[in-house]
Amino acid sequence: MPDQLPPAPARIGLDGFNMAMPRGTGVATYGRELSRTLGSMGYGVDVLFGMSIGSRTPELLREILFFDSLDREAGRKPPVPMTPRWLREVFGTPLGLDAATVPVTGRVVAGALAGRMPYHDRILNAPDLFDVANRYFRRTKRFLRVRVANPPDVMHWTYPLPILLEGARNIYTLHDLVPLRLPYTTLDNKRAYFRLIRGCLRWGEHVCTVSEASRRDILSLFSVSADRVTNTFQTAGLPEQLGPGEDIAGWLGRLFGLVQGGYFLFYGALEPKKNVGRMIQAYLASGIETPLVIVGGRSWKAEGELRLIVGADGKPTRSAERVRVLEYMPAAWLGTLVRGARAVLFTSLYEGFGLPVLEAMQLGTPVLTSTTSSLPEVAGDAALLVDPYDPGAMSEALRQLDGDDALRARLSGLGLQQARRFAPAEYSARLAGLYRTVLGRAVGGSRLN
Numbered sequence: 001m002p003d004q005l006p007p008a009p010a011r012i013g014l015d016g017f018n019m020a021m022p023r024g025t026g027v028a029t030y031g032r033e034l035s036r037t038l039g040s041m042g043y044g045v046d047v048l049f050g051m052s053i054g055s056r057t058p059e060l061l062r063e064i065l066f067f068d069s070l071d072r073e074a075g076r077k078p079p080v081p082m083t084p085r086w087l088r089e090v091f092g093t094p095l096g097l098d099a100a101t102v103p104v105t106g107r108v109v110a111g112a113l114a115g116r117m118p119y120h121d122r123i124l125n126a127p128d129l130f131d132v133a134n135r136y137f138r139r140t141k142r143f144l145r146v147r148v149a150n151p152p153d154v155m156h157w158t159y160p161l162p163i164l165l166e167g168a169r170n171i172y173t174l175h176d177l178v179p180l181r182l183p184y185t186t187l188d189n190k191r192a193y194f195r196l197i198r199g200c201l202r203w204g205e206h207v208c209t210v211s212e213a214s215r216r217d218i219l220s221l222f223s224v225s226a227d228r229v230t231n232t233f234q235t236a237g238l239p240e241q242l243g244p245g246e247d248i249a250g251w252l253g254r255l256f257g258l259v260q261g262g263y264f265l266f267y268g269a270l271e272p273k274k275n276v277g278r279m280i281q282a283y284l285a286s287g288i289e290t291p292l293v294i295v296g297g298r299s300w301k302a303e304g305e306l307r308l309i310v311g312a313d314g315k316p317t318r319s320a321e322r323v324r325v326l327e328y329m330p331a332a333w334l335g336t337l338v339r340g341a342r343a344v345l346f347t348s349l350y351e352g353f354g355l356p357v358l359e360a361m362q363l364g365t366p367v368l369t370s371t372t373s374s375l376p377e378v379a380g381d382a383a384l385l386v387d388p389y390d391p392g393a394m395s396e397a398l399r400q401l402d403g404d405d406a407l408r409a410r411l412s413g414l415g416l417q418q419a420r421r422f423a424p425a426e427y428s429a430r431l432a433g434l435y436r437t438v439l440g441r442a443v444g445g446s447r448l449n
Helices: 026-041 059-070 084-091 111-116 129-140 190-203 212-221 248-256 276-286 318-322 331-340 355-362 375-379 391-403 405-422 424-439
Strands: 011-015 044-049 100-102 122-125 144-147 154-157 163-165 169-173 206-209 229-231 264-267 292-295 323-326 343-346 367-370 384-386
Touching: 011 026, 026 044, 026 355, 026 424, 059 100, 059 111, 059 122, 129 144, 129 163, 129 190, 154 163, 154 424, 169 424, 206 212, 206 424, 212 229, 229 424, 248 331, 264 276, 264 331, 264 391, 276 292, 276 323, 276 391, 292 331, 331 355, 343 355, 355 367, 355 375, 355 405, 367 375, 367 391, 375 384, 384 391, 391 405, 405 424
Parallel strands: 011 044, 011 154, 044 122, 144 163, 154 169, 169 206, 206 229, 264 292, 264 343, 292 323, 343 367, 367 384
Antiparallel strands: 100 122
């Protein structure tokens, strides 16, 4: 929407903290979609990574090491040793790290990693940035400063990170405050997380979030002016699927022994806030024969969430005959599983946005989701909504979805309409308004009331 853009071209910086993850997260998807949207709007896009590549590394070797590290960026790395170089980098004068440009020339054959690369005009890297910044914040309770030649106009951190880019207006996306609202569902150090959010609000020019529910949480838990917190919602590219000429029914049968339209599907991390344990309880209690497929990596307390289908000895229980648990899979496979499902189940306890709900609606797949947090905003009237703490209500909703063809057809049509509220054009307009506000505001000063 050209009339919504700032009067002069702007460059926006993004962080690569989540975007290179090989298994991805909702935040990683958010970052990649944000980068693509900014590119389509005509903004220049810089993406800043934190790989273990020295700023003085020769350019060709820098490019080689960048792509070599891309698969490893999501892995658990050993702590950066406090060597004299590290001390000079972090505690030198002035404080901070220098970022260098990573040339992407095509000399490295990187087609296999294209799906994890964000849209970009310039790739930057500051050595071990995210690890160094977190350690620096723990020791000093201050944000680490990063310098780069010709900085972008706005540095949009897609996650709360204790970093400031010098010469740019820094804004932070706070997707949700789950570690503070449901502290028992995450492993975060709650004191450190509380200080981190306060730091984003104190030193950032602005805060972005992705739902009215999350915006209300930010304003209710922290003393920050309402005009400094903007909800842009999210958008989502249509989930990848097998090509249009593929035999979807045959593919589902051959690979998974599933019938098109003949299974329920949950996908996401197997962690407490996703409420998978109650969902399985409700499914088993419903008495329906349609199988339940669960796709996701096992996270904290996953064993407790799966206790009804995996015994203490690690072997499947008798109940597991109706429930299939699969690990992460290629995006096109997952998109096709969503398309072929009788319904997607996403009865999470709390979400900043709830991307699977939008993705399912985009494909016309009926959805069962929760009455809590942001999920009613995303689903609107296009899904069945239940109390996620009430397995009985969830069982009844599952029986309705399983046995009522007309209900599923109605939800499918309504979902396609509801998904248009989050179309790229709508998202672009909200982003343009956010950056126009940030670029028009004077810089400086503490922003907490």
